[in-house]
Amino acid sequence: MLEIGSTFTKTIVADERTIKKIAEVSGDMNPIHLDKEYAEHSMFGRRIAHGLFCINAISMIIGNHLPGNGTILLSQNFQYIKPVYIDDQIEVTVTIVNCLPGNKYTLRTLCKNQMGDIVLDGESVVRWEDS
């Protein structure tokens, strides 16, 4: 049984290896993520992680832990509030914020960096039945 307020948190690092794997699997070769020199001349001054870095971690928590096995995504939204830089430590938290008819749940998905700044905020609506 899932309850409003149930939460799961995991901290992951946006390390070089992970960023390269995300680029390889998605095919997203945007130089803002991969090219040091290009990124140094950008508004950020250095490379940033793909938005996929946080989305991957959120998917991992939703698919494995909360709600876990058998969860079906219905919708997701993500606001990218601050950049995630290479080697940032990102604390990813998924919290059940609403229970809806038909075994549906609204989850808040929040990512903070090592300074405690919110880098991503969003919500996912999922269907989940206890199996």
Place this chain on the structure above:
Amino acid sequence: MLEIGSTFTKTIVADERTIKKIAEVSGDMNPIHLDKEYAEHSMFGRRIAHGLFCINAISMIIGNHLPGNGTILLSQNFQYIKPVYIDDQIEVTVTIVNCLPGNKYTLRTLCKNQMGDIVLDGESVVRWEDS
């Protein structure tokens, strides 16, 4: 210069290898994607791709093609309308639907399966400057 109506389309296949790579990189081991027997007893009757399958492809188009190099994501939303099954051929289309002040653009992101059914609909807001 980006214009309203500019569009980019690519068709990709949700093949076994891609689904396994998505599971590996994200860590999302939800058996609805990976476990044939489990999925046969689910409401879908067979395995479905991660939501990440379409999101990865959308990121690839936005990062590489439209708008391309140096695009920064500001927000994204995704409605998962129908499941993507293993080996489905998914046509992913990104279209510029609005130009906003401050070099911001709204992109519609649409994924259709080989039957022409919409499996994902959504919007991304990005910032992009011609470099």
